[in-house]
Amino acid sequence: MPASKHSPKTARRKAAGGAATMSRPSAREALAPYHRKRDFKKTPEPRTGGKSASGTLSFVVQKHHASRLHYDFRLELDGTLKSWAVPKGPCLDPTVKRMAVHVEDHPVSYASFEGTIPPKQYGAGTVIVWDRGEWAAEGDARKALAEGKLKFELRGDKLKGHWTLVRMRGNGEKQEPWLLIKERDAEARPLADYDIVEALPDSVLTGRDVDDPPHITYGKPAPAEKKDKEKAPAARRKAAAKSTEAPGRKAALPVALAPQLATLASAPPADPDDWIYELKFDGYRLLTRIDGDKIQCITRNGHDWTAKLPKLAKALAKLPTRSAWLDGEIVVDGEKGAPDFQALQNAFDSGATASIVYWLFDAPFLDGRDLRDLPVEERRAQLAGLLGEKAPEALRLSEAFEASPRDLLASSAHLGFEGIIGKRKGSGYVSRRSPNWVKLKNQRRQEFVIGGYTAPQGSRSGFGSLLLGVYDDEGALQYCGNVGTGFDATRLADIKAKLDKQRTDACPFETRPTGVKAQWVKPALVCEVSFGEWTREGRIRHSVFQGLRADKPARQIRRETAEVPELAPASTATRTGQGATKPMTQRITNADRVIDKQSGTTKGELAAFYHQVAELILPHLKGRPVSLVRAPEGVGGELFFQKHLKQDELPGVKLLDPALDPGHEPLLQIDTERGLMSAAQMNVIELHTWNATSSAIGKPDRMTFDLDPGEGVAWARMQEAALLVQTLLTELGLPAFLKTSGGKGLHVVVPIRRHYDWDTVKGFSQAVVQHLADTIPDRFVAKSGPRNRVGKIFVDYLRNGFGATTVSAWSARSRPGLGVSVPLAWDELPTLTSASQWTVRNIGRRVPTGNKPWEGMEKSRKSIGAAMKMLGYAPE
Template identity: 60%
Template sequence: MAADDPLQAYRAKRDFKHTPEPAAGGRRSTARSFVVQKHDASHLHYDFRLELEGTLKSWAVPKGPSLDPGVKRMAVQVEDHPLSYASFEGTIPDRHYGAGNVIVWDRGTWRPVGDPVAGLQSGKLKFELQGEKLHGRWSLVRMHGKSEERQAPWLLIKERDDAARPSADYDVLQALPDSVITGNPLTPRKKAAAQKAPARAAPTGSTVGRKKRPAPPRQLPGAVMDALPLTLAPELATLVAQAPTDSQDWVYEIKFDGYRLLTRVEGSSIRCFTRNGHDWSARLPALVNTLSRLGLSAAWLDGEIVVLDGKGLPDFGALQNAFDSGSTARIIYYVFDLPYCDGYDLRAMPLLERRKLLRTLVQAAALDAVRFSETFDAGASDLMAAARRLGLEGVIGKRAASPYVSRRSPSWIKLKTQLRQEFVIGGYTDPKGSRAGLGALLLGVYDDQGALRYAGNVGTGFDDNTLNTLQGKLAALAAPRPAFSGLPASVEGHWVQPELLAEVSFAQWTHTGRIRHAVFQGLRTDKDARKVKRESAQPIEGIMQANKKPAPSSGNAASGKRSMSHPAADTGALRVTHPERVIDTDSGLTKLDLVQFYAQVAPLILPHLRARPVALVRAPDGVQGELFFQKHAQATAIPGIKLLNQALDPGHAPLLEITTAEVLLAAAQLNVMEFHTWNATTRSIGKPDRMIFDLDPGEGVSWAQIREAAQLVHALLKELGLPAFLKTSGGKGLHVVVPLKPAFGWDTVKDFSQAIARHLAAVIPDRFVAKSGPRNRVGKIFPDYLRNGFGATTVCAWSLRARPGLGVSVPVGWDELDSLSGPTHWTAANIADRVAIGNSPWEGYGQARCTLSAAMKALGFKAQKPASSPRPARARAVAQNGTPRKV
């Protein structure tokens, strides 16, 4: 095998013109993946594969793995396979190497014990599996044999732990025989030949076989073999004042009056998500059941759900009532795009090609509740006139040759028949006359500074049922004061927390920023209130100009080159030196990718940096080189960075603050990878406004244990009456954040956080330890309270981590915890799909701020007096400016 091509032997044995196996492809994962494929070739066997050094190290296990430590299974090492092989299921044709049927029997992640490369070379590889069927510790031990053997024999052995089971009691191969992707069994080779089965069998219950199925995606130009992502942010349309003039380059669809819905299909697992990433599968049981008959093994669908009225037109009010009553069986899903299908990423394909494939799939399935959104052979002006006559909301235009991107795009435009948008409900007035419930809703939109501005009211469009429903929901959100900023004194009402959204149509905006002749259309529960701003139609000239720009390169999968999974972000006038320099050899990302990452997340990270001292981690030679931790101004040359008053940290050079996107990008240009912030703001540096627990796992702690620990910490904080917010660390663990009113000094907050850590260790000693240090936390988790001392910092939300794979610290909701694959669930390479969701999982963070008094009393902790000034003593050792330090 050539040293520079570990897949040479793999390719030499296969004719890719005839076999459906992948020739190359796949992406390295920060959490190493493993797969076990059940393979009915000349003899039934199991192929055991571990991701290592950019390929799948592979062993053929004739009898399959056993959970019994006393049973040692022969495992013959075979050629390395490409990473993309991990998702391969299908039939390898007769007279070809490995001819027979293949399913993915198990998959997951693995963690080596010790150096895996050294273990592989020495012939003793120990590791832990976290799969859907296989768990716990295992060993691969090479048997002694002749050195010239081409296929080295090994033994696959289960080690003694909680996941081990005697073979006399349980045989995992017999108990769980089917594919973890489709849920289907492996079709025996002889039976498959008799039936002339296709390369990939359709899921049980599929109707696809009744009609002609489209060509496999691999035969389509632009389709790239890739694993199905866990999340996907939608492409959003830009509001325009008029249609483009080059009408032949655009296609038009109805603008449905419903909810945007993206569906992830992976075998028998079907999950439906709103545009903000909320899982609505449980709210749509009938639709999920229908989608299971669509005949897809792995895909992402994009579309809109509606309820039709008696004339066959979308009725937004009826859709809202369907959810309010729990009767969602009448919902119709109009699908209009197919970003992923059957193991292929289709986003780079032209829109028309994606839609052609989608149309064939939908028509072949013939499901009444899942329909294809057709385009119309008419000009935009004619369609708009027809939409007005029918009372439709408008039309959507899409550039025929455009790729699919997870952001608001000039290649998708929307034209509306009337002014209509979402508004935040900030209050309501009393009813007048015989009317019950309420009089009018008081509405607002957020401005660019994040303030909620009053936009007028809506008092028509309600029926009695809607009024009663609104009254109950608003009463539950009662607030003592208005959330509006700069509210006119003449506006009075009952105030509520700004969480509910109203869809409202209106005649015009006044010069004072109010809406006129408003009509209530319904509540929206699929959008983030913090993102609701006044919609302004963009001039079509700018849209036309934007579409003339060449699309940014998305990388060449065939060449093996990697790039970030989003279009290049705007870095303004910043000149990036050495943009091609690779900063992380694991992912292949470059310095330009680093700067573009921070350009993309700038609107999300800046609120977390605002008014806080920041510490910087610089990596001049990339993550594999030496790292430098810097807190103070000396030796910094970042243009525009704010130097804080030296009185904030006496005896040192000024602390630093990042105030703008330009400064953020300038720091990235100077090789800053990580941004860490204090637990207090510059306005009250002596009194922390948050308390953080960094759940730091010791050696031997699994990801499942870390997730469990987060839930336990959450439960304790809830019992103490403390709010808690969650984020991934991008490194090893999770961060639990408690927002505080700045009432107590550093010593008190730190000591109380230590008391919480000690309580956890005392009550659950097999899970937690209250002492730091690697030796103390072997097999346990240290809730690091030291982050709460004066001068200590924690990595900021949306910051990269200067570690192989470039993980990202991302705010998440507690309901998302079980779906996270690890602390590096998001990386610089896959963050695009999360950006659209943004900080919404931390909605209500500011309003949740509390004092610690009641919690201290509940835990029997005696608080110290609030500090009047910051203590110069450090709560933990911090490297001095310019001193190399591994972070």
């Protein structure tokens, strides 16, 4: 990126000046390949015609089960649909790039086509309209397509936000390979949390999936569902009008809604007063959408099961609401009153679902209001009011308990329940897995993918055992052992019949299990299994089959890992390592005093946090001068930035030789946990360190670039800015390490050899920042001050001067929420949601990763001499 090479500005000029002008054939000429491939006497596909409303351009995504299932992505332009075949379908994760093969243009009328293309015809198979809507290009669409990079916005029923199509360099393929990529915006979601093609598989026109019978009649576009014009029942109108100050904000009822998922916890949260608890039901998660008289029962992955649950749909229709999204779990009660998972399966298998009851526990939308930002207690109150004292028989309110979670867990086990769910008081509703909901189980239990089975032995019929697996982060199925108990004769026969339909000669596991003689099956069936433990080899022991699961797709099955529990109160806090527990010996006064009103965090909890991360933060503090940020009044109160102390004012905090900073009181250094905890007792929230060690204070051993966003800078811009800084440093031959600031920004740290003094290092870091500002002036500024960086990012190089400090890795921040500065690997940056993603309260989820992202820092140190020459910087 140095100016003498290829800067982004230069690259943009070249791209603008050298762009080819895209020829514009007529629609008739563009459709010639489409016509040549089809016999319209046999195929129901439209021959030609169709146009969008004036001033708009349409897009459509069609799910097409031909020889292989794929998705056809089409954008209207110049009278035709420009088309790409996307084998795996669109993905909302910006880090996932989906292959898109450029194919022939299609007529605009094709956007409404649903039907079955007959055998022996081009593209033979069934087509449904998976999504449709309008699209708008950023800039000149024709020029962008010619250059091979089209940025655009989608406004569909399922796909929204900003996207990019990028042409790849081909290797002689007949059809151009492109990539379809989701941009980072409010509509982006990690694939691990939400796979939209799995969650929403059906047609936006008919609600059918591509393989659902009966097949759509040849040649006739599927009619859109007619809007129900009948008025809502009087009871609903009355309920809707009863309050003029309803809670939540006004909002249209969304077409789709993904559920909030709970995080598996290894132990109850340590702050029980901040949580409510519900029983964990052994059933199927179900969301229901009420829109006038139309009732829909939707599984957690977006499948419409309304037709399977007619009695339940009738019960929901009796509720006094005109519109709602409700969340809960459907179960069948067993003989002892607890849910019976096998009985639930049998109900669906036999088509006799009248015995199913629906335990409701949340109401994200109700009567034209979006309640997701309200506290969970308020949403529950609204739900209770909706159900009333005499709810329909099939509908029940999941009771909330404010009691000891350990006592509740023991009681749930006695009653035959799977466990309990904890929900943090005051938390909102989010459509992803969240630490604000935790699940605590009485035994280890999770879903597995069935990859094969062994032959039965003795008098047993069907099969001997099922071979189980889970998918890893790379998408490979890993073998996890088998299960051979928990089956009766009926189950064996039923499961064997399903297995026979999936038989294959290919082993689906990445590594073929040794010593196992098995019949392999396609990894399509999912089962739930309870077990005693995981072995070091990743196998389960003492497993018992619980049932098949029809509500979860195989590709989403991962090994469940229990998170580190929430911090304990300071009076009893312990730090848990690999099997060892170390009590906190420091006495914390006023431990119950709230120091952050936003999160409710107390002084004791902050001390417990520093006790928990002591082994992680001390390597960053040892041997360096440290400055302390004290907040006696808590977050929002007056702060004291302290670089000096009196002798023995803080036990364990070392006073350095006054000669290191002539004319001032001794600098401070914290090398031990005792010093860290003394600081916590004295209301220290933040710890800041120098860029040099105390033993060589005259020559820095690192540079820090603090990316500070101005007003109006979106988080996606911050992520891109960090990558641009990394790119420049890499071109200069310098290593770069990343961490969150715990506030609004990101820190890029460069380990260097101690060859230069402070003025040289600071001057060079300023030159780096000035180069960024000169090269990409629409992103970066080199001057501090709020007015200078509105809509831009100031990369603060002032951290590199003598006496300047930067917040240490693993330090908390004295900001609302108490964010934490955490080391990151660069490949984690795309999934980061904010600079304060980790806080004092949720840091337990990050502790196991520790300092691993920075493991190679010491060995990567380099002199900045060559980089200074490359950038053209000469120290004075």
